[in-house]
Amino acid sequence: MKRSSHNPVTKMMTVLSGIGLVVILNSCTTSSGNSGGMQMPTPSLPVISVSNQAATTFLEFPSTVEGKVNVEIRPQVSGYLERIYVDEGAYVRVGQPLFGINDQPYREQNANAHAAMLAAQANVEKAQLEVDRLTPLVKNNVVSEIQLKSAEASLQTAKANLAQAKAQAGNTQISLGYTVVKAPVSGYIGHIHHRLGSLVGRGEDLPLTVLSDVNEVYAYFSMSEIDFLQFKARTQGNTLEEKIKNLPAVELMLADGSAYSEKGKVETVEGQFDKTTGAISFRATFPNAKGLLRSGNTGRVRIPSVHDNALVIPQEATFELQDKVLVFVLADSNKVVSRPIQVEGQTTNYYFVKDGLKTGDKIVYSGLSRLRDGAVINPQPLSLDSLLKSKPL
The missing domain is CATH 2.40.30.170 (Efflux pump adaptor protein, beta barrel domain)
Structure with a gap:
């Protein structure tokens, strides 16, 4: 059986489709008709006048x-560390005791050296007596001169032995003194690398501490x-x-x-x-x-x-393009033109311009991302002095 083309449902769908098409066409016509009449409002942007300022950059x-003096404190004799007279971080004065090394072996060495020195002194005195005894006898031809010369030679040997014994006694006395490590300069004690009971000596890699004169x-x-x-x-x-x-x-x-x-x-x-x-x-x-x-x-x-007469601009008034720093300068008819500048110094908030601007030029302070060369703006004057008060150089 053949369906009728005059079905009510079909008629309704056709009518609705036609209405929708008319609405769409009318909307497109209206939109395209008004597109030529729409205009973007002129942006109002703050503009500052460039001026010279006295400023200091860093x-x-x-x-x-x-510290002016940093001294490694090292022992000059070997032995067990018996005393630590100071603490880390303490301030000490020159000559103040810092560490004490077991001194018993050095006391014994010093005692032996002094005993040897006394024996050498006695030998000198004995040899001198022999020379004094033989001298008048030689003059009276009682003994030969050879005996006197032999006695004098023995005296010289005894004196040399005494000098050697004194030097040895002096060395042992010095070594004994080195068992107390003293501050060579005034300053602060650093980290102490050794503790009580440690065996220390001149061959240690680490010093006892470091003394800093600060x-x-x-x-x-x-x-x-x-x-x-x-x-x-x-x-x-x-x-x-x-x-x-x-x-x-x-x-x-x-x-x-x-x-x-x-x-x-x-x-x-x-x-x-x-x-x-x-x-x-x-x-x-x-x-x-x-x-x-x-x-x-x-x-x-x-x-x-120090810059006595620097051309100052805020960093916010600049933008970078291909490693160049640029600003938007206000030109005739309130149009803006981008211009590269050369910076010779800066602070946290400002650039000092070496070339590209001159005193009196007006530049856009903010809203730069919306601008293009030739764009027209409604300039709103902004005082650089008031800006400097809120954001000092």
Whole structure:
């Protein structure tokens, strides 16, 4: 049986399909008709006027701190460690006893040496008596002169033996004194490597301890070859020694990021570059009367560079493209144009511009990601002085 094409359901589906097609076409027509009339609003962005400021930048270099004097304390005689007079970290003065080594063997040696010295002294006196006895007899021709010369020779031998005995006694006395190890300088005691009862001697690999004189400390830091060349170029002076003398006082930033309270002075530089690292080492001296710094401390030496009239811009107002630093400069008709700049220094928040901008140029401060060359903005003036108050140089 043939189905009728006038089925009500079929008619309804056809009508609905037609209505949907009309709605879609009408929507597309309306959308395309209005697309030409829609415009993006002009963005309002903060703009600052570039100006010159007096500022100071810092070059930072990792450093290690050492006491002005670091002395390895080693025994000069062998024996068992009987006494430890100090504790680790204690401050000691020059000549103060630090360690005591068993001195009994050295006392015995010293006693024997003194006994031998007394015997040698007695032999000298005996030989002298013999010479004194024979001298008048020779003058009176009672005995031959040969006997007197023999006695005088014996006297000289006795005196030589006495001198040798005195030297031996002196050596044993010195060795006995070495059983008490004393501080050669004032300073702080480091780690004590041996304990009571340990057998110590001159051949030990480890010292008894290390004594550090930290009334002044040395901060050692290194510059790469490029940094060193830039240092020589920007520092006044005809010779390297003059340039070092002309460097201002330096700061020491501690491991926690705080600044050490005392300023230091760069004093020396090594004579050649390290072939392994390609760097050259400097030494700065810092006073440490309070003993706050110890050997082994780490930190960063900061060398200041004073800029009397630097062109300052915030780092937020810049962006990087292919290793270049750029800014958006406000041009005619409120259009922005990207411009590369050359940076000669920086602080945490600001760049110092060497080339690419001049005083009075206006640059966009924020919202740079939305901008392209030729884009039009609604500039909102922002004072650089107010920005400097909230984010100091």
